[in-house]
Amino acid sequence: MKAEHRLDRIDRQILRILQAEGRLTNQALATRVGLSPSACLARIRQLERSGVIQGYHARLDPFSLDIGLILFVEVTLEGHRPDELARFEAAIAALPEVVEASHVSGEVDYLLKIVVADMNEWTRLREHLAGADMGVSRITTHILMRKPKIFVGYPVADH
Structure with a gap:
């Protein structure tokens, strides 16, 4: 069973950006949401563990x-x-x-x-x-x- 995760404003901002730009580096994402790279990565890992982020994919024609x-x-x-x-x-x-x-x-x-x-x-x-x-x-x-x-x-x- 996946852990429940309540999304705050920064989580939502991370999700919006990752959906649009899935190949963005953690450093660039952290800068855009105003976090340190380690804090940003910790949030991403928590979003993955809780099942909010289910994977990363390339959109193909x-x-x-x-x-x-x-x-x-x-x-x-x-x-x-x-x-x-x-x-x-x-x-x-x-x-x-x-x-x-x-x-x-x-x-x-x-x-x-x-x-x-x-x-x-x-x-x-x-x-x-x-x-x-x-x-x-x-x-x-x-x-x-x-x-x-x-x-x-x-x-x-x-x-």
């Missing part, structure tokens, strides 16, 4: 990686018992094409973000999702046409 299609897929399951949800979640976790999954409320159970090379690959994957013993009753597919806004981070409000 999927189309530079020979990813032909990006799909948003709505999945409805036949049943909703915990074991049925766990079985589905374990199955999609093992599929590298499923790059993101969210269990949601509403008319569908899951929203998946899937990347494939082409429509043939999606057809095979869709048949696997529908045909395998995952308890899927309905799949609705949306093909990404363009991205007028990309995710660059969560809003970190001052409190």
Whole structure:
């Protein structure tokens, strides 16, 4: 279990800066938030230990990686018992094409973000999702046409 961490003004400032500039050195970050480098690093380590900072990643252009299609897929399951949800979640976790999954409320159970090379690959994957013993009753597919806004981070409000 991760330790709870109450965010103060400086923590929030650190988070805003790191989301926008993840490769910033600790020295530069410390200068920008008005801390010593050791105090800044201690705060970052605490934010990591508590799970507020979950990792550091490079944002890649999927189309530079020979990813032909990006799909948003709505999945409805036949049943909703915990074991049925766990079985589905374990199955999609093992599929590298499923790059993101969210269990949601509403008319569908899951929203998946899937990347494939082409429509043939999606057809095979869709048949696997529908045909395998995952308890899927309905799949609705949306093909990404363009991205007028990309995710660059969560809003970190001052409190």
